[in-house]
Amino acid sequence: MGEKVLMKGNEAVAEAAIRAGCRLYFAYPITPQSELIEYMSRMMPKVNGTFVQAESEIAAINMVYGAAGCGKRVMTSSSSPGISLKMEGISYIAGAELPAVIINVQRGGPGLGDIQPAQGDYFQATKGGGHGDYRLIVLAPSTVQEFADMAGSAFELADKYRNPVMILSDGLLGQMMEPVDFKPHKTEEELEELGKQHYDWCMHPNEDEPNHHHHEINSLEIDPLVLEKHVIHLGEKYDEIEKNEIRYEEYNISDDNDVLVVAFGTAARIVKSAIDELQEEGKSVGMIRPITVWPYPYKAIADRITSKIKKVVVFELNLGQMVEDVKLAVNGKIPVEFLGKVGGILFTPEEAKTKILENI
Amino acid sequence: MEVIAQRPKSLRDIQFTYCPGCTHGISHRLIAESIDELGLRNKMMGVAPVGCSVFAYKFFNFDMAEAAHGRAPALATGMKRARPEMHVFTYQGDGDLAAIGTAEIIHAANRGEHISVFFVNNAIYGMTGGQMAPTTLPGMKTSTSPYGRDEKDIGYPITACEMLSSLKAPYFIERVSLLSPKEIIKAKKVVKKSLQFNKENRGFTFVEFVSTCPTNWGLDPIKARDWARENMFPYFPVKNFRDKSLNGGE
Incomplete structure (x- = not known):
């Protein structure tokens, strides 16, 4: 275009x-x-x-x-x-x-x-x-x-x-x-x-013998030993995805950060405004914004828990869901605070700023 | 030596999982023979249901998908729309089609999807062990209607052909029975006709098989056949309900 x-x-x-x-x-x-x-x-x-x-x-x-x-x-x-x-x-x-x-x-x-x-x-x-x-x-x-x-x-x-x-x-x-x-x-x-690209497994027009194919699109495996194998294979695939596909954005991340914020989607967007204003006021706040929420960037968060950062603040438009993953990443090293809004209500950049200031 | 009977190419060389006296094997064979005779095998896709025929995806010798309970017509819609150069059928039992999958069958029929549906009606849930079906007859005892189906409490059997006949889009609707060689020969003609229409992309076709379930009815196959004649035929009359190829077509 x-x-x-x-x-x-x-x-x-x-x-x-x-x-x-x-x-x-x-x-x-x-x-x-x-x-x-x-x-x-x-x-x-x-x-x-x-x-x-x-x-x-x-x-x-x-x-x-x-x-x-x-x-x-x-x-x-x-x-x-x-x-x-x-x-x-x-x-x-x-x-x-x-x-x-x-x-x-x-x-x-x-x-x-x-x-x-x-x-x-x-x-x-x-x-x-x-x-x-x-x-x-x-x-x-x-x-x-x-x-x-x-x-x-x-x-x-x-x-x-x-x-x-x-x-x-x-x-x-x-x-x-x-x-x-x-x-x-x-x-x-x-x-x-x-x-x-998917011709080796998908349903598509056939050829005569000996190249005739019979492809099954199926999630049923009645034999537990076969299903066990299949689910283990799925698990290995998910491990591979976790290894290769974690994506996140670092916003205003630096060694000067006093607080680390974690937020995704619309919530992250609102928090960015708060971070910008705080930066102008001389307070350094960094944010990790997960772009893939599964696979989740646990390590990216864990790596940011430096001696200077005293707290992590999580913002979401719910009662606190992703915060559980942040806590897994932080692993009890420092407190994890949370601000959530529910009912389809958004928090304002001002509210985000206040919440961050409470935790600096 | 002349071969006069053999496994249709459209069936794989594996053992059916059906009980002795069950009619699923017959309906599978009628479909497979028709597909062979119409030269459709290389362009055929089928959808297996949940129920006794859940393993139908293993039995047919072309690409098959296994649907969630009742969703076969939705899968078939996606498949036909994705590969219009191919031909699609679903194979469904009475619980699958007339209970949990009523929305999917009605709307696939109403859209006039270019698919063929084969509906096996034996008035009972087979795989789960003989529970009441939407087509269980009034007074009929099953493991979840131990005092007999009470139509005042749970309603009357659903008649799928009659219900779908109220829609304008379906191209072909017929109920057949599989209770004797003569009926099976007639059923084969109907199955083949519906797949012929499918081959020509004429529209939605629907064939219901009045079938037996000796195991869960607690009858031997011969008595099951007689019971079906006596009890199912009055409710599920064997006849053609719609054939748009007649009277000069649509």
Whole structure:
């Protein structure tokens, strides 16, 4: 595109997904992500792609399961209550080791909650959500640009590890407009290559004997010894992901830092303003912003616990979920303080500043 | 020497997991033979359900997906949309299709997805050990209706063909039975016809098999056959409900 376009996060991530080669999208409307499904309904026919408004979130994720089993780049999106419905399918997709991208534009919960931005689905996204031993790769954007860029990364990670990838966004990033720079569309040749990369396991047209294939897209292993092997293999894959894919941003990190802040997504964005103001006032605060919330940057946090830093302050838009991971990283060495806002309410930079000052 | 009977190419050389007297093996074979005869095997994908036929993904000799309970039509939708050059069927039992998967089957049918659905109705949950199904008959005793299905308490059996016939999109809907060689030969024609329509991408096709479950009915296969005739036929009449290829087509 060359120049920046002013777009809502929901639309930007949809456009970026199409450019990354997503030609199949199945979803069900829910606020505050409906611009995403609407954008896909407009744009997919223009790129000879498939858009289906499913009868439910459950059906949508199972359509994703079917299409992913065919080795194609496929995506669904929803907001918190709808993501809960998708958890069954996500567990199957993880078990069957299929590449797929799921976007969660989080809203307030539990239950129907409200339709304002929140980060209450952190546990669900990073610790399970569905049944069984599995992991989602979870990317947490904090700007509309990053949200859009993550579409491409999500598909690449999904293809690389044959694993579902979630973009854990929220109602603020979905609804907010910011200038976005898009990557160019994948070419026809690139799309064709993408289509073939999974031919050794996916469902695709067959040849006659002796090259006839019988591929099973499946998460069932009734023999415990076989299932044991499969789950151990999954575990090894997750270890590999933890080794290779941890991503985080260091903001204002220096040896002068008196306090270390940890926040992700929209919360991190708000805290940045507070950190900038404090810096001007001569107080040095550094922040680690996890970009992958699974795999989690435990070591990056642990490495910042220097003798000068007396406390870690964690900000989230929930009752305190990621703070548990920060405590694991800090391992009791120094106190971990927490400020959370719930109900779809955001904290202000001023409130963040006050909280940090209390702990300097 | 002339071969007059052999395993269809569309079935793999592994043993079925079904009980003696069960009709799943027959319906598998009818589908596999039809796929062979229509030359569809290299472009076929199937979806196995949860239930007694959960291992169908092992039995058919082409690409297969194993769905979560009831979700087969949603998987099939994703598969057909992802690979429109291929052909897709689902194979589902009564609990899978008419209880936990009612939303998926109704909406796949209503969208007129270009898939074939094969529905095995034996009025009981087999794999989990004989619990009440959505198609269990009034008064019928199962492990979760030990005093007999009380329609005042739990409603009447769901008639899938009749229900789907209320939708405009489906191309072909027929109920067949598998209780005698004559009926099986007739069923084969219907199965093949539905897959012929699938081959031509005409739309959504649905074939229900009135089947038996000797094990969980507690009857030997012959008595099970007679019981089905006497009790299931009045509720689940064997007939064609929709064929848009007739009367000059759609």
